[in-house]
Amino acid sequence: MIRVAIFEDNKHLRETFQFLLGNAAGFTCTGAYPDCSELLQSIKRSSPDVVLMDIEMPGMSGIEATRLIKQHFPNIHILIQTVFFEDDYIFNAICAGASGYILKSTTPEGYLESIREVQAGGSPMTPGIARRVLELFKQNFIPTLPTKDYSLTTQEKKVLQLLVAGNSYKMIAAELMVAMDTIKSHISNIYAKLHVHSGTEAVSLAIRDKIV
Amino acid sequence: MIRVAIFEDNKHLRETFQFLLGNAAGFTCTGAYPDCSELLQSIKRSSPDVVLMDIEMPGMSGIEATRLIKQHFPNIHILIQTVFFEDDYIFNAICAGASGYILKSTTPEGYLESIREVQAGGSPMTPGIARRVLELFKQNFIPTLPTKDYSLTTQEKKVLQLLVAGNSYKMIAAELMVAMDTIKSHISNIYAKLHVHSGTEAVSLAIRDKIV
C-alpha cells in the first residue's frame, strides 16, 4: 500500500487524483491540499511515502515545498507534475530533491505507474523532460570533460595542484621535499606548457580544464 | 517509417531485434552489426534515424561509437541499451551524446516505444537510470549553487574577476582606469574577506564558490 499525498491547487484535478488513488489497488490517498500553508504539519499528519506535487500553486511554489519536505523528511519521494516545460523549473526541481518529473498530459494509468516507480526508487520522467535534463547535464559538464592534455609530467602536476591549493613556492618545496629552486624551474616549465605568464592565470586554467 | 540500425554483439539478440523491427509497423531495420569495425561506413550505408547501441561489444565500446557517430552525424539519435547500471557508463554515454539509455530488461514493445520516443525528440530512460542521472546531476551541481557570500563590493568583484582572468595588478589598474595602488588596496581587502593570503589561493577560491 503506497501512501500518497497530493498538492494541487486546481480543485477538479485534485479531486480527480483523490478519486483515482482511492479506487486503485495498492494506493491510499492520505491527504490532498490546495496549497502549502502548514506544509510540514500536513506532511507530518498524512505521513505519505510519495508526494504528488504541482509546481504552480498560490503562495509557496511546489519547488520550494519540495526543498522543505526533503529537508525535514528525506525519505519521502516527491513526484513533480506540471504543465510547464521550462529548464529553470526542471533544474530547480531536481536540485530541490524531486525524484520524478512528469507532465500533466500523462494518463491516469501513467500517474499510478509513475508513483509506483518513484516508490521503487526510480525516477520516472516524461521523455521530453528527460531530454532537457540530459541537455542541461551536458551543457554544464561536457566543457569540463575534454580535459586538454598539456602533457605535464607527474611532478609538474603535483606542483600545479599545490599551487592551486594556494601554496607558495616555499611551501610546495617543503611539501615535495625538494629545493625551492626546483619548484621554480617546474613552474617555469608549467607556464610554458600552459601558455600562461602568471600563477593566477595558471591556477585559473588549471581549474577550468584540468584537475579540480 | 523510422530507420533503425543495430549494434549488438550477441547474435541471438541482434537477430531478435532485426526480426522485431522488420515486423513492426513504422520501423525498418537498415543494418545490424556485431561490432564497430567500419563503424562510419556502416552508418553511412544504412543511414539510420536511430541507432540502437549496445555498450559492451568486442573492440570499440558502444560509448566510443556513440561519440564518433554524433561527431560525424549529429542528427542521428542514439539509444543506448545495456545490462549494466554503472554510473560511469551512464555519465559517459550522456556526454558522448546518447539520446536515451534503457536497460536490456525492457520488453519488445518497450524497445519500439523507446525508439519512437527518441525519434520524436525525447529521451526515454529506465526510471532506475533516470534516478542515477538525477543523482549525478545533483552531486555535481548543487555544490556550486550555494554561492557563499563574501560581501565583496562591486569594485572588488571586478578586480577579482580580472585577477582570475590572469591579469597582473598593472593590467587590472589599466582596465579599471585607476592607480595600481588602488588595486593593491582592493586586493588586500579581498584577501581579508576571502581569508586567503595569495593570489593563487584567491583565484582558486573565487572559481570554486563564486563567479566563474
Place this chain on the structure above:
DNA sequence: AACCCTATAGCGAATTCGGGTGATAAATCC
C-alpha cells in the same frame, strides 16, 4: 648517443604582500 624528466643553482628585475595613512563622496544611522 640523444633525449626527457627531475632536481639543483644563481641572479637581476619585476611583482606581489602586508602594514599604515588619509581623502572624498555617498549612503545610513541617530
Place this chain on the structure above:
DNA sequence: GGATTTATCACCCGAATTCGCTATAGGGTT
C-alpha cells in the same frame, strides 16, 4: 540635520615572493 559608516581611491615603505633566464647533472628510455 549631523554623525557615522562604507566604498572608492591614493600614496609610501620595506620585505617577501615570483618571474625569466641560463646552466648543470644524474637517471632512465629509446
